[in-house]
Amino acid sequence: MQLIFLEGYPGMASADPKVTLNDINASAERLKNWGRWGADDEIGTLNNISPQDIVNAARLIRKGKVFSLALNFDNQGPQNGRWGNRFNPIHTMLATGTDAVAGRQESVGLRYADDMVSMPLQCGTQWDALGHVFFGEKMWNGYDARLVDANGAHKNGIEKTKDKMVGRGVLLDVARHKGVESLEDGYGISTAELEKCAADQGVEIQRGDFVIVRTGQMERCLKAGDWGGYAGGNAPGLRFETAEWIRRTDMAAICADTWGCEVRPNESDVASQPWHWVVIPMIGISMGEIFYLKDLAADCASDHVYEFFFCAPPLPITRAVGSPVNPIAIK
Amino acid sequence: MQLIFLEGYPGMASADPKVTLNDINASAERLKNWGRWGADDEIGTLNNISPQDIVNAARLIRKGKVFSLALNFDNQGPQNGRWGNRFNPIHTMLATGTDAVAGRQESVGLRYADDMVSMPLQCGTQWDALGHVFFGEKMWNGYDARLVDANGAHKNGIEKTKDKMVGRGVLLDVARHKGVESLEDGYGISTAELEKCAADQGVEIQRGDFVIVRTGQMERCLKAGDWGGYAGGNAPGLRFETAEWIRRTDMAAICADTWGCEVRPNESDVASQPWHWVVIPMIGISMGEIFYLKDLAADCASDHVYEFFFCAPPLPITRAVGSPVNPIAIK
Amino acid sequence: MQLIFLEGYPGMASADPKVTLNDINASAERLKNWGRWGADDEIGTLNNISPQDIVNAARLIRKGKVFSLALNFDNQGPQNGRWGNRFNPIHTMLATGTDAVAGRQESVGLRYADDMVSMPLQCGTQWDALGHVFFGEKMWNGYDARLVDANGAHKNGIEKTKDKMVGRGVLLDVARHKGVESLEDGYGISTAELEKCAADQGVEIQRGDFVIVRTGQMERCLKAGDWGGYAGGNAPGLRFETAEWIRRTDMAAICADTWGCEVRPNESDVASQPWHWVVIPMIGISMGEIFYLKDLAADCASDHVYEFFFCAPPLPITRAVGSPVNPIAIK
């Protein structure tokens, strides 16, 4: 596998580089899941969920309490033009109550409102599809990256997961575990810390889990009333070495309350989002980002139950490489 | 309440008018739920779901089998320009694998794809919010219809339901009950027939249920490879009088595999979608439309179990009067 | 005519209020052009241009030198979310050269690129249509404001002017006349100053002219590399009393290098954009905003010729209340 050499990119770690291209290559080869679920697989680690896992997860619904893990989608969202071409959702009306009352709909015979939205699929609470990130010239399961063209992802599109995002959810509330409201930007969470957090919370990551990491960063921004660099700037997050943990545990998906799950500034001088390079295209993990965790975390802290039923169906937009989502946790 | 008098509207029933404005007014007054859950309520019959209902519904997850009830969202959808300004989803790419491989992303340090969508919120599988349909100058719970303006629904927006669309689902497979692949366009389903269908299926509609009616129309169109008049043309569907059944059963929501749930041509000369006039603004029921039911219905026919866990979280688009959705049924 | 009373609006002049509702009402009545060109007119002062004016204007083409007065349309534009729901243009690709070279278009038989744009019609260099601003419940020529509904402007749409934006252009370079690079924000330009500027420049405003005022504000922002409050914040611009001058001169249109032509903070405590209240709906003048004037102004300063042929065709978007435009001045 050929890798590009980068002279440096905007926002890379300015000092103490840790992750080299050799590290990334070695990790990629070691953790690679290609072919594990057949040559034509397009859903990766979502295969780790069995029907029995879903039945078991249903038993976690004990209080009938429902949590939405989505930010509302509107023009107050975190996008700031800093990264890529993403923008906040644009919601416009196709028909209104003011029209109805003004008598402008008489010919229709129905008084109604109607509306539309234009939005990047990863502008808010979201799933990354497996076609979202490439490694060299390949994507998940070895498909050619060029199969994602201007007509979309001819392999590994989000629509392939339309009935797969159901199972046991586990919250790892690292911020609360560390006794802080929010981890600091640039704070890298290690595997050891994740495991200690889980142990302290009384849960164990199992095969097929949806694992959700709370750093507190989003709540910090919401409290400040200022997104700052939330979208594409610095953030607390998972260290590069946690890729091994993701592969070893055979979880179904990894989610967080940050823009990109992994720590920023990144741990590398030669790659942006080095952990992404490995976990999406090589391990084949689905990733949830910009999850709103405040209410769920408070409830878990209150009843000391950090596992729950999780259902987060993506919009099956054909050939899309992501989807906005309203993830639901139920206890 | 003042009602508009219509001389006639495009597509109204051409013969044998049944439902008059007096009928609509009388039905509206009789079934009105305004104030039932407080003067500031914005979710209507979703209040009928209790935490215990959710716990009970979870016990219906016995096989760990998941069904997506969404059509894929793409330019092959049912919209045809016939009704309103709706169009099929426009999915475009912001970054591609062909760019990545061509070396056009070297300055980013990450090889990735990204995308966006523009879509009417009710162009495919969808929830209607309570702000979608008005009665005279009012909407659900008596709010002024003019509170839905070019900036959206300042009351009764879909975001108010973000953690509410969870509970017991019940399929009423009327087409199979009648022994046909699809009911014919214009066929009106009566309350008596719905009740007989439920009894034959061994289920009873309970307070807080998500009731899903299958007419077979969507599957007929998909089989033909031609949507024809599916969006806004003729269709099988619920008769006007079923509004009473909806109110009496205290269900949480009503859904169907058609564009608009109710029979078309409508049963009225003086109103378009007369059943909508009553059930959304007066009863306050959330409505699901364009649901894909083929696989779920086949499974129910096979195991004779027509109830299931249902989770259909809307995208909480702020002040929206609808939302695309990927409804999930789990048995 | 009934006028709304405003307790105060965000951004109104905080001290020394000059323009009252009585002033606005009086000015509106005095300057009103309704009916002047017939009860069914939808183009207002564009009627002031005669064919002979166009023939005469053509004689101003002496050097064959062409000036584009448009800013480029892209995501670096002036919109900042400060005012209304406007955003900068979103340009996305439907087909790319990277796809072509990657062999992703072989089935088409043509290697090509294609693209689309989403943009508010007044996000950059623009024409305001006569349906853009209302006075009480009316718009230009007395049409009911409610004729502009969610389906657009059923009267006074921009498409009515599709072959009208041609004639003599005159630059009034007020900034250069005052000997500054840019007038300061909040600086109100009076009629006397406009007339003195014209006299010093050796031009006279004539019936049917396209009059273009340069404040230098845009160039100041471009030089600073920061739009700041350009879109909807403070700005130099025309004083309220210049409405009389606009009416008296019978010009065809008024344009400027600012977001809104008139001075901000506005001269009123009780109205936002009080000059707009009068000049668009009552006088019926077409307004050009966000014009890029640097190169044209430099040429005029150099050859002391401040008149030119002007051609600024709007996109005839049906029922639109504005249009992006690339105005062309030719000397």
Add this chain to the structure above:
Amino acid sequence: MQLIFLEGYPGMASADPKVTLNDINASAERLKNWGRWGADDEIGTLNNISPQDIVNAARLIRKGKVFSLALNFDNQGPQNGRWGNRFNPIHTMLATGTDAVAGRQESVGLRYADDMVSMPLQCGTQWDALGHVFFGEKMWNGYDARLVDANGAHKNGIEKTKDKMVGRGVLLDVARHKGVESLEDGYGISTAELEKCAADQGVEIQRGDFVIVRTGQMERCLKAGDWGGYAGGNAPGLRFETAEWIRRTDMAAICADTWGCEVRPNESDVASQPWHWVVIPMIGISMGEIFYLKDLAADCASDHVYEFFFCAPPLPITRAVGSPVNPIAIK
């Protein structure tokens, strides 16, 4: 130069193939203008226009009569989903008069309407930029086709022509010359015919001209009230061999009242739009399509003057490969 071999593409000429890949290659090499205006040129044959040409063209303004050559942009446009991902313009309102009158804008202090559009840049009356069509792996002037990526055309974008679309226009009314209302679909117009038409009309194509060909096809569709296959289906148009004429005459641009200027079905079994392959990337000609010519043509027939002043400024959308346009002809 490497060319792709096509086994056949949808819509290619089914019988009597005339143009082979060898023909295309030979024509491309023979007519190539690369480097003619410098290695960094991005506007091609628009360089053929001199300032004196513009001065001369101004003298054609004798009556002061203005013609808009644009179709209105709306959802009744010619796009039908047949070709590419193009759709008709979507015009939506951001603020309305119904809101204003309903008192929903009181906090703004201004009663106004505002709107936006989403549209493919080539969905209606349009300019093709020089980055629109590729030859092998190259575009105009030898630039790499991969410079047109998901971020747009880094070379040969439409914004480079923002002050270039001005000069003498010449109408070649081939339909009227042939004595028909409209040429038939599939009718190929030859150079000899174009030259005879010009001679009969008393005009001669000169260096730097904007040449506009009328086939009558658009008017036929408009009269029928049905676009049929106008966008991407069969059409009358220029024959492949007219590429030589385009190169020889050194015109500035070529325009027509059809979707794609050249005859369809195409004259080739191995290429779609073979004339495009040559004239855009090799000759470097700007192309105008979907021009509305009825009124201009009637006037030319009436006064026997087929030349006029032409001003058709594109919207300078940064890095775009096309632009909607309202072309103006003035006599």
